[in-house]
Amino acid sequence: MQKFTSIILTSRDTNEFDRIYIMYTLEQGLVKAVAKGARKPTAKLTGHLEPGTLSEVYIARSRGLGQITGAITLHDFSNIKKDFEKLGSVLEIFRFFGKNFAEGEKDEKIFSLLKSFLSQSSTLGLGYGIITEAFWWKLFDLLGHRPEVMKCVSCRKKLAEKTKKFFSVEKGGIVCAGCVSNFSNLLSLTDNQIKLLRIFLGNPLRKIAKVKVNNEELEKLAKIRKAFRKYNFQS
Ligand SMILES: [Zn+2]
Numbered sequence: 439m440q441k442f443t444s445i446i447l448t449s450r451d452t453n454e455f456d457r458i459y460i461m462y463t464l465e466q467g468l469v470k471a472v473a474k475g476a477r478k479p480t481a482k483l484t485g486h487l488e489p490g491t492l493s494e495v496y497i498a499r500s501r502g503l504g505q506i507t508g509a510i511t512l513h514d515f516s517n518i519k520k521d522f523e524k525l526g527s528v529l530e531i532f533r534f535f536g537k538n539f540a541e542g543e544k545d546e547k548i549f550s551l552l553k554s555f556l557s558q559s560s561t562l563g564l565g566y567g568i569i570t571e572a573f574w575w576k577l578f579d580l581l582g583h584r585p586e587v588m589k590c591v592s593c594r595k596k597l598a599e600k601t602k603k604f605f606s607v608e609k610g611g612i613v614c615a616g617c618v619s620n621f622s623n624l625l626s627l628t629d630n631q632i633k634l635l636r637i638f639l640g641n642p643l644r645k646i647a648k649v650k651v652n653n654e655e656l657e658k659l660a661k662i663r664k665a666f667r668k669y670n671f672q673s
Contacts, residue, residue, distance in 0.1 A: 439507060442469060444495045445552055446487050447532040451477060459487055459506065461495065462535055462552060467543040471497045471504040486511045490518055490528055492553065515560040524559055527570045531555070537672040538581075548580050554643050565647055567656050572638040572646045574663050579639055583670050586611025587635045593617050599629055605662050607669045625662050630655055 444461035452458050457476035463469045476484050486493045486509035496508035518524045531552075555573045559566045578584065589596055591611040597603060602615040604624035612632065613621055634656075637649060667673065 439496050439498045440465075442466065442495045442497060443512075443549075444469070444493050445549075445556065446489050446491050446493060447535055448489050449487065457484075457487075458503070459495075460536055462539070462549060463495075463544075464546060464549045465544065466541075467545055467548075468535065468539040468541045469497070469504070470541060471495070471506045473506040483509045488514070488519075489532065490515055490525070490556070492556065513557070515556050517560040518556065524566060527566075528556070528559065531573070534577075534667075534671070534673070545580070548577070551576055551580065551643070558643050558647050562647055567653065568634075568649060568651050569643055569647055571634075571656050571659055571663065572643060574667070575635060575638040576643075578666065578670070581671075583610060583666075584639065585635065585666065587632055587639065590614035590617055592620055597632070603627055603629070603632065605666075607662075607665045610666070610670075625665065627658065627662060628655070631659050631662075634659060 442461070443464040447460045447462055449457050449459045452472065455475045455477045456472050458470060458472050460468065460470050473483055473487060475481055483506060487495070487506070491511055492513040492515070494510045494512060495506060497504040498507050518528055551573065555569065558569045562569060575585070590613055591606060591609040592613055593616065595614060597612060597614060604613045604618060605611070605627050606613050606621055606624055608623070612627070613624060618624065634651065637646060
């Protein structure tokens with residue numbers, strides 16, 4: 439039997455009484471395991487295996503799918519589960535994990551980023567929008583897609599303030615006004631948004647949580663993030 443520090447991502451029913459759980463673990467990255475009898479009214483484990491919960495999960499493995507033999511909640515992040523909007527952002531992130539991660543690929547930095555995101559998101563009020571946006575960009579970075587936000591991706595020159603700038607999803611970074619004619623499909627972005635991207639890539643979430651930002655800037659960044667994600671990852 440092995441103990442996993444797990445963030446429960448999702449579950450689905452199987453057989454008559456069982457349920458398969460997908461979790462992101464510190465020890466082995468994505469892990470799938472079955473909880474036998476989880477749908478019986480007498481099941482004791484299910485409360486510790488709700489999506490969005492951080493739990494210690496015990497799994498016995500012989501051949502095939504591991505079997506969950508025990509689970510203890512470490513943190514239930516109940517403030518996320520009570521908030522429709524927060525829950526929506528978190529479930530979108532969980533879906534991304536399910537689609538883009540393979541079983542058994544351990545990454546402690548990604549685990550710690552996800553855990554910190556859940557904990558910040560759970561405690562913050564209105565400021566959680568910036569945390570969600572920052573989380574995505576930090577995740578892209580950890581997955582090997584760090585956007586270039588210091589220099590123009592085309593001419594490699596340092597970006598000057600108060601000039602027009604654009605984002606190229608294909609090139610993975612910022613394009614200066616002088617290089618615009620070499621590209622199609624550019625998205626425009628402001629100096630402020632570039633500053634935010636630099637803050638996201640250079641600071642932990644708990645510090646980013648203190649940055650004041652208006653929603654319009656975040657919404658524009660979210661558009662670029664969605665296009666960037668669609669180009670580089672499974673959705
Ligand atoms: Zn350039």
